[in-house]
Amino acid sequence: MNCNQARALLSAYRELKNEEVNTAELDAHLETCVACREALASYALVGEHVRSAPVFEPPPELQAKLMKALADEQLKFLQKSTPGKAFTPEFLKPYLQERAEETQSQDDIAAFSTAETGPLPFIQTRRKRRPLQINQFAVLGLAAAILILLMMGGLTSLLVLTRSNPASLTRTINSVNRPIEVDQKSYTTTTLYPNVASALPQGNAVFYSASGTGDNSGDWMLMQFDRSTQISKPLLTTPASNPLIVLSVSDTWLVWLEYNAPRPLAHGVIANNSTRSEHFSSQRAWSLHYLSLLPQNTTDSQTQSSGKGTSSALPAEQKGTTSDQSGLADVPASLLLEQGTFDNTTAPAWVTTPVQGTWLIGNRLLVAQIDRHGISRLESFLLGQSGKAAQAQLMATAPAGHVFAWPTAISTGMQIYWADEWFGKDGTLHSNIWQQQTSEQTLRSHGHVATADKNSQQVYLGDGLSFQPQVVNDTLFFLSTSEIKVSDQGVVMPNGIPFPVSATDTSVIFTPRTDTGVYAAPADALVHGTIFMLPLDGSGTEDTLGTVGQSTGLQAGSNFVIWQDSTGYQMYDVQRQSSVFLGNTLNEAALLAVNGDSAFWLNIIGTPGTKLAMMAFNWPN
Numbered sequence: 001m002n003c004n005q006a007r008a009l010l011s012a013y014r015e016l017k018n019e020e021v022n023t024a025e026l027d028a029h030l031e032t033c034v035a036c037r038e039a040l041a042s043y044a045l046v047g048e049h050v051r052s053a054p055v056f057e058p059p060p061e062l063q064a065k066l067m068k069a070l071a072d073e074q075l076k077f078l079q080k081s082t083p084g085k086a087f088t089p090e091f092l093k094p095y096l097q098e099r100a101e102e103t104q105s106q107d108d109i110a111a112f113s114t115a116e117t118g119p120l121p122f123i124q125t126r127r128k129r130r131p132l133q134i135n136q137f138a139v140l141g142l143a144a145a146i147l148i149l150l151m152m153g154g155l156t157s158l159l160v161l162t163r164s165n166p167a168s169l170t171r172t173i174n175s176v177n178r179p180i181e182v183d184q185k186s187y188t189t190t191t192l193y194p195n196v197a198s199a200l201p202q203g204n205a206v207f208y209s210a211s212g213t214g215d216n217s218g219d220w221m222l223m224q225f226d227r228s229t230q231i232s233k234p235l236l237t238t239p240a241s242n243p244l245i246v247l248s249v250s251d252t253w254l255v256w257l258e259y260n261a262p263r264p265l266a267h268g269v270i271a272n273n274s275t276r277s278e279h280f281s282s283q284r285a286w287s288l289h290y291l292s293l294l295p296q297n298t299t300d301s302q303t304q305s306s307g308k309g310t311s312s313a314l315p316a317e318q319k320g321t322t323s324d325q326s327g328l329a330d331v332p333a334s335l336l337l338e339q340g341t342f343d344n345t346t347a348p349a350w351v352t353t354p355v356q357g358t359w360l361i362g363n364r365l366l367v368a369q370i371d372r373h374g375i376s377r378l379e380s381f382l383l384g385q386s387g388k389a390a391q392a393q394l395m396a397t398a399p400a401g402h403v404f405a406w407p408t409a410i411s412t413g414m415q416i417y418w419a420d421e422w423f424g425k426d427g428t429l430h431s432n433i434w435q436q437q438t439s440e441q442t443l444r445s446h447g448h449v450a451t452a453d454k455n456s457q458q459v460y461l462g463d464g465l466s467f468q469p470q471v472v473n474d475t476l477f478f479l480s481t482s483e484i485k486v487s488d489q490g491v492v493m494p495n496g497i498p499f500p501v502s503a504t505d506t507s508v509i510f511t512p513r514t515d516t517g518v519y520a521a522p523a524d525a526l527v528h529g530t531i532f533m534l535p536l537d538g539s540g541t542e543d544t545l546g547t548v549g550q551s552t553g554l555q556a557g558s559n560f561v562i563w564q565d566s567t568g569y570q571m572y573d574v575q576r577q578s579s580v581f582l583g584n585t586l587n588e589a590a591l592l593a594v595n596g597d598s599a600f601w602l603n604i605i606g607t608p609g610t611k612l613a614m615m616a617f618n619w620p621n
Contacts, residue, residue: 001029006036071095181581182571182599182617189614191232193221194607196591197518198246201598201616204228207235207254209244213608220244222256227616235291236334245519248360249595253290253383255337255365257355259519260285286354287339288367290383290390291332337381338367338392346374348401350423352520356405357418365390366407368418376403378418395436396457405431405522408471410536414438417460417469417476421524424464428498429523431467433478435460463496467524470556473574474536477545477561479554481529484544491541494532499549504528505566510553511592515605528552531563533574545572555594560619562586562594573619580619589615 006029030037074092192212197220199208206225211217219239225232240258248255262280342354347370356376359366365381376398381390398404398420406419416436424430434457441454465482482494508528512521531545531554545551550565559575562582569587571580586592589601600616607613 001025003029003033003036006030006033067092067095068098071098181583182585182619183621184585184615184617185227187225187227187230187614187616189225189230189232189612190610191223191612192216192610193219193223193232193234194610194612196515196602196605196607196612197243198514199591199593199600199602200246200249200595201593201600202249202596203251203598206600206614206616207246207249209246209256210612211243212239213610222246222254225614232612235332243518245514247288247355247358248365249293250360252293252363253360253365254293255288255290255358255360258287258289259342259354282345283341283343283372284354285339285341288337288355288369289334290337290365291334293332335390337365337390338369338379340369341372342370343372343374346372348374348403348423350429350523351403353522356403356522357407359407359409361409361411361413364409364413366395366409366416366418367392368404368407370403375400378404378407396434405524406468406470408469408476410471410474415536417471419467419469419524421467429527430464431524432459432464433461433466433469434458463494465494465496465498465529467527467529468554470554470561471536472556472561473559475574476534476536477554477556478532478534479527479529479551480532481527481549484530484548492532492544493542494530499529503549505550508550508552508564508566510564511586511589511601513555513591513593515591517605525553531561533572546570553592555592557594557599557619558596560594562592562599571619585617 006026009023009026030040071092074088191210193210193216194213195211196208197210199206201207204227206227208223208225210221210223212219212221216239218241220241220243221239222235222244223232224235235254242258242260245257245259246254247257262284264280340354344352351370354370356368356370357366358368363383365383367379367381368376369379370376377394378396378398380393380395382393383390395416396404396418402420402422404418405421407416408418409416414437416438418434419431420434421429421431436455436457438453438455440451461478463480463482465480467479467481469476469478471477480494481499483497483499484492485495486492506528510521510525512525514521528550529552530548531551532542533545534540534542545561546563547565547567550567551563551570553562553564555562560571560573560580562569562571564570569582569585571582572578573580586599586601588603590603590605592599592601594600597620598616598618600614602614604613
């Protein structure tokens with residue numbers, strides 16, 4: 001027996017002796033190994049101290065706290081359980097009743113579970129546009145609820161008929177009882193670059209790309225806006241001559257795209273020979289960049305990879321004129337991640353941009369892009385601070401005519417999801433959701449043991465009707481264009497039949513994340529459907545949000561999602577499992593970007609002058 005094997009048994013040596021397990025081999029090793037004997041002595045000393053420690057009496061209020069905690073857990077269990085299938089133990093009923101009296105706004109299932117008559121059937125409401133028949137049990141449940149209300153005045157909570165998700169029988173909407181409102185803030189900054197094309201909030205900052213006005217109307221800049229000081233500063237030492245689009249941002253990294261303007265190819269003459277019109281090349285160069293948002297070393301030798309040059313200061317005529325100049329000494333160095341050419345003659349006809357989505361998790365960046373041959377690829381980059389550009393790792397390649405989009409991942413990165421989109425013979429856009437799952441594999445070679453990651457890829461949702469996967473708090477959200485079905489157990493799921501276009505409210509138009517006049521919206525931005533959410537840890541069942549078949553514009557933060565449907569802007573808190581009241585907060589938004597714990601929006605795209613007005617809110621408040 002070697003020392004490693006002996007050390008693995010030493011912590012349990014006393015128990016092994018007490019259980020009369022044969023420890024002869026271990027005893028023989030201890031006789032010859034001083035280090036292991038010392039380790040055993042230290043273990044024994046710790047054990048003696050623990051066993052000789054005084055016994056602490058639990059505080060008298062411990063039982064009450066314990067029962068209160070058990071009552072809270074029972075409430076959660078009842079909310080997630082199928083109505084009529086879960087019951088409350090007799091010893092917990094008094095504590096559930098106390099909790100109900102304390103809150104005075106208990107959940108519908110929990111309220112009825114505290115009554116001596118036991119839980120009642122759930123009342124299923126009607127969906128807008130696609131009504132469900134209320135069955136006999138639901139009618140009886142409604143009658144029984146009214147009867148109980150009349151007989152027992154202490155039960156003040158009624159079943160709430162929710163409009164936001166009538167199809168769901170399992171989700172609790174706590175904010176119906178006590179609405180939670182966002183706390184929006186308005187900001188104004190003076191800047192040489194007021195024409196915002198893209199933006200993402202992160203913490204107390206907003207990172208945005210914008211073009212100038214007046215003398216610098218052809219210049220583009222990457223900007224950082226401080227919401228505390230309301231000061232904007234540039235993140236590039238010189239302006240760029242091509243549009244810039246912010247793609248991803250975290251506390252550590254900022255990723256953006258530079259997309260060259262169309263290049264004039266030749267002059268053509270129209271029929272009457274009176275005027276000339278320019279023809280443009282089908283190819284447009286693009287480049288992907290990133291920079292670190294961590295404190296920078298002033299002696300860093302990295303150089304800028306975006307912009308017109310490598311100058312350390314802006315043009316002289318721009319110095320000192322606005323708050324854009326603050327913090328230039330702290331401008332971090334940017335690095336080139338990847339560059340390519342987008343050719344609209346080789347790419348699918350319905351795709352007009354080279355990058356269809358990014359996802360930033362820790363130091364790992366996922367990118368879905370189309371190469372110059374029109375082939376869509378899913379790539380992974382490991383970002384670092386060594387001053388060297390990260391190398392792309394190819395994860396998947398799409399078949400001809402298919403496009404990858406919306407890469408996303410759980411918090412550990414062990415499960416990655418993305419959309420595979422294509423136009424079908426029926427003339428409509430289709431999408432499946434794929435999954436890559438990573439597991440650790442033990443390898444043994446010549447007596448050595450090592451672990452390695454093993455990746456497996458498979459179709460996760462293959463009905464051709466599942467779009468825009470986004471993971472929030474390890475819960476998968478996606479937009480389905482399928483009709484839905486509700487099982488006898490209250491489980492909601494797509495049935496694989498396309499939702500009728502004639503039943504969709506097409507007046508609901510999504511609010512874009514970028515100025516679509518600069519960087520076109522993806523083809524799936526026009527998709528309307530039902531938002532599904534599915535816990536990826538197996539803790540719950542598939543559920544829906546919003547009005548069936550009417551939702552669009554799904555965006556995800558770190559703990560919430562926002563979308564639009566026929567009832568207006570909607571928001572759902574994933575951690576609290578409750579809806580959030582938005583009211584008219586976003587009604588005037590012309591550009592909306594959700595990221596991290598914040599939402600950012602503009603009411604006007606393209607501001608004359610040097611004043612830029614912005615709005616934002618943090619969640620939770």
